[in-house]
Amino acid sequence: MTATAPIVLGTLRRDEFRRACALVYDVAGIAMSDGKEGLVSSRLAKRVRELGLRGFPEYLARVERDDAELAEMVDRLTTNKTNFFRERAHFDWLRDRVLPAASGRTLRLWSAGCSSGEEPYTMAMVLHEATGGKPDASILATDISARMLAKGREGLYLPETVADIAPALVQRHFQPARSDAGAERLQVREHLRRMVRFARLNLMEEWPMRGAFDAIFCRNVMIYFDRATQERLVNRFHAMLAPGGYLFIGHSETLHALEHGYAYAAPAVFVRP
Ligand SMILES: C[S@@+](CC[C@H](N)C(=O)[O-])C[C@H]1O[C@@H](n2cnc3c(N)ncnc32)[C@H](O)[C@@H]1O
Numbered sequence: 001m002t003a004t005a006p007i008v009l010g011t012l013r014r015d016e017f018r019r020a021c022a023l024v025y026d027v028a029g030i031a032m033s034d035g036k037e038g039l040v041s042s043r044l045a046k047r048v049r050e051l052g053l054r055g056f057p058e059y060l061a062r063v064e065r066d067d068a069e070l071a072e073m074v075d076r077l078t079t080n081k082t083n084f085f086r087e088r089a090h091f092d093w094l095r096d097r098v099l100p101a102a103s104g105r106t107l108r109l110w111s112a113g114c115s116s117g118e119e120p121y122t123m124a125m126v127l128h129e130a131t132g133g134k135p136d137a138s139i140l141a142t143d144i145s146a147r148m149l150a151k152g153r154e155g156l157y158l159p160e161t162v163a164d165i166a167p168a169l170v171q172r173h174f175q176p177a178r179s180d181a182g183a184e185r186l187q188v189r190e191h192l193r194r195m196v197r198f199a200r201l202n203l204m205e206e207w208p209m210r211g212a213f214d215a216i217f218c219r220n221v222m223i224y225f226d227r228a229t230q231e232r233l234v235n236r237f238h239a240m241l242a243p244g245g246y247l248f249i250g251h252s253e254t255l256h257a258l259e260h261g262y263a264y265a266a267p268a269v270f271v272r273p
Pocket of ligand 1 (some may be wrong): 078112115143204
């Protein structure tokens, strides 16, 4: 019997890389630059092997005729880095400015590009703490990545990921749990999970929900989009905000070169007047 030699895939050829980039840009608005060939190749090679295909040309042909595989490819090429209390000052602003303004009615928040849930759960934690455990808030958490949304819904995190959270908060809002393989995890408790609704949404497509949000967090997402896409997006967010509502962006992002109707409020915080 002859053993089948493992296929060596190497790096995407330049034209293959360009094809993959064009597909990802068309679907998700993500502009992948030259220099990412190695990263893209290794992520896609894994998928090629899983599907038992012979190489990248066969894989790209498949992606081009199969929308589900195209979504899977985009999912695998997204950057999902996030953490609890990332850019902490924004959560102080949420507590001190956004929450009081909604007194007497349900606060509506949107984490657009929520990755594995750390951002919306931080929002939930902050509101829970600030209201003595009686938050009246609904948090919509959306992402293009089905993989990340599944993680968010599960709410299971490695113990080291809660390092940025005060121990008393960890105690109140997480419970010890195990992964399927039996490894130690911490799980977000039910009272926070109830506050967050995860849904798949591609920001480039139609949005089924209606405004008006009190705040939209779209942080460290637009950095992957080109200027025209960013401009369109921040203006669509503007239309989804209540007057006086806030848009939070990442600290390495800017609205500087974009035409928009926001007023500056604080670093990486903008208000719809
Ligand atoms: C780096 S993470 C940011 C997570 C979180 N907002 C934070 O700041 O920690 C960027 C997220 O944006 C999502 N994303 C990228 N393009 C998207 C699109 N077109 N529609 C929706 N989500 C998108 C990715 O899947 C990824 O989870």
